[in-house]
Amino acid sequence: MKFTIQRDKFVQSVQHVSKAISSRTTIPILTGVKIEASDEGVTLTGSDSDISIESFIPKEEEDNQLVDIEQEGSIVLQARFFADIVKKLPGDTIEVVVSDQFVTRLTSGSSVFNLNGLDPEEYPRLPEIEEENVFKMPKDLLKSIIRQTAFAVSTVETRPILTGIHWSVEEGNLTCTATDSHRLAMRHAQVETNSGELTFSNVVIPGKSLTELNKILDDTDDWIDIIVTDNQILFKSTNLLFFSRLLDGNYPATKNMIPSSSKTSVTLNAKQLLASIERALLLSREGKNNVVNVKTMENQVLEITSVTPEVGKVTESVETLNYSGEELRISFNGKNLIDALKVIESTDITIDFTGAMSPFVMKPADQDHMLHLFSPVRTY
Known part of the structure; x- marks a missing residue:
């Protein structure tokens, strides 16, 4: 040669x-x-x-x-x-x-x-893949989807299926879900399919695979073909093939976990909330304690506090843009909320609470293509 x-x-x-x-x-x-x-x-x-x-x-x-x-x-x-x-x-x-x-x-x-x-x-030969189940989307959309879901996969190998991202396609609508059982990220997107009947519901791609794919994709609106088989997925663009094995097993039924109603709903500026929670966690850097407490005050204000016994206490006030429903006291892992706020590409967000010990939902105020679900933390 x-x-x-x-x-x-x-x-x-x-x-x-x-x-x-x-x-x-x-x-x-x-x-x-x-x-x-x-x-x-x-x-x-x-x-x-x-x-x-x-x-x-x-x-x-x-x-x-x-x-x-x-x-x-x-x-x-x-x-x-x-x-x-x-x-x-x-x-x-x-x-x-x-x-x-x-x-x-x-x-x-x-x-x-x-x-x-x-x-x-x-050297082993690459898998031969039948190009039957094919759909496509722009690369920049795929990069956004990966960024907005991959952070929520589990890093613990005790439930291997949760180290992956669940993809399903129905009537040209792709739904991607990642959860580590304490938080959930879900993203919807319209995709082009090679046939109107393309449907699949239990494709679980390792989070690590999608993170590596994200590093090598150009941030352009060029299209990428995605081909799904029983145990492999292939991402195919000009001069690049990316194969990943799929994870075995059934992904948990996440749709049932998302509350359909709320007792308290607040709309806030995303950057303001992110900065407040980041400040609230400044004193908990040393420990594993990322717990943030939130309660409603008068004049539609939320009070955010974080206590680290050996260091001190932080109190933040955040004005809401809209507030409706009951008074609220809830505690949650602040770091999980920070991760989600960093990938929400929206100025304002809405959070729907269903009670102090029930999971709550955060989503962009002006769009319904994504949502994040969080479990609260018991502090007493």
Whole structure:
């Protein structure tokens, strides 16, 4: 194998596929990046058997030659060294030459690296996916959906299904739900399907997979195809394939958890509430105590307090924009509310309370495409 390639494009592709490679894998070949040169261009692949990423660099792009292929072939190179080397090479182009015994020479500017490669025939093939259940959406919408749900997945492995995000599609409406059993984030979005009948209801994608996907997607309105099978999901855009396995098991029925009525409803400025809760938690930095207490005062004002016995007490007053219903006293994990407030892209939010010991719902005041549900904390 022998080819010369533009360094910037090569670095970008190597960084993309490296996100799928784990140093903890028990399969030695999966610690490497597979590089394949063909008549069309160069394909790079990285995998840890849960996530697989394939990035393609075409020979030409917009009349600009990216790759010059002299001899087709393939090689697997240790990702740990290879990714750092290509990033630091001095020239604008890199020549890659594979000789006997998989020895690979990288030449760029005044630098020459000789690396011991691995046999590409041992590298597992990517899953063959039937493109039946296909839908698509703009990349920037997908990035928003991931950002607005992935933070709420469980980080505890005792219930593996909760480390994933539940996706369902019905009549062109995608619903994404994440919960760690103390909080829940739900996001709806309209998507384009290849057939009006596309419906699925128990697809659970590991939160880690979607977080890695989010890092490599451009924030553009270009479309991305999403293909779902029984145990895999494929995200397919120009020159990039991202495969993830799906989690086994049934996701909890979250729709039943969301209250349909409220006893107290308040509308507040999101930034003001976020700043108040952040200040309220300043004294609890050292401990695990993120409990915030809220009670209603006169003149539609909420009083927010946080007490850390060995440090002190914070009291904040927040004016509501609208208040209706009963008086309220409730305690909750302030950090969970902060996480949600940071991803709500809305000036004002509405919180519906159903009692001191019942879950409460927060959502944008002007839109109904997302909601967050929180469990209260018993403080006595």
